[in-house]
Amino acid sequence: MQETYIKDGFVYIKMPAATSDYEIQLDRIDTHEKLVLWINHLSTKDWVTVKTIESLILTVSDHYHWRLGPLPA
Numbered sequence: 001m002q003e004t005y006i007k008d009g010f011v012y013i014k015m016p017a018a019t020s021d022y023e024i025q026l027d028r029i030d031t032h033e034k035l036v037l038w039i040n041h042l043s044t045k046d047w048v049t050v051k052t053i054e055s056l057i058l059t060v061s062d063h064y065h066w067r068l069g070p071l072p073a
Contacts, residue, residue, distance in 0.1 A: 003055035006063050013056065015047055026063070035060055 004013050011029060012021040029038050035057065042048045042056070061068050 002059075003052045004059040006059060011056065011060060011063075013042075013048075013052060029060055030064065032066070 002014075004011060006012070006026065009026050010023045011026060012023050014021050024038060029035055039053055039056070042053065057068070060066075
């Protein structure tokens with residue numbers, strides 16, 4: 001199951017056992033720096049897993065066509 005998706009200008013994160021998804025406006029997560037800040041913020045939530053963070057990174061990076069890798073030496 002995909003944990004994140006983009007629709008109508010928002011990134012949605014599926015929350016377990018919730019009636020709605022956590023939403024972030026795309027313009028609040030449109031740079032690498034903002035993505036890192038959101039990852040830091042979300043890491044404080046008890047419902048966020050490593051899989052959630054990975055899904056968020058991949059979803060946002062794909063949307064903005066950001067290259068992921070290779071890692072610098």
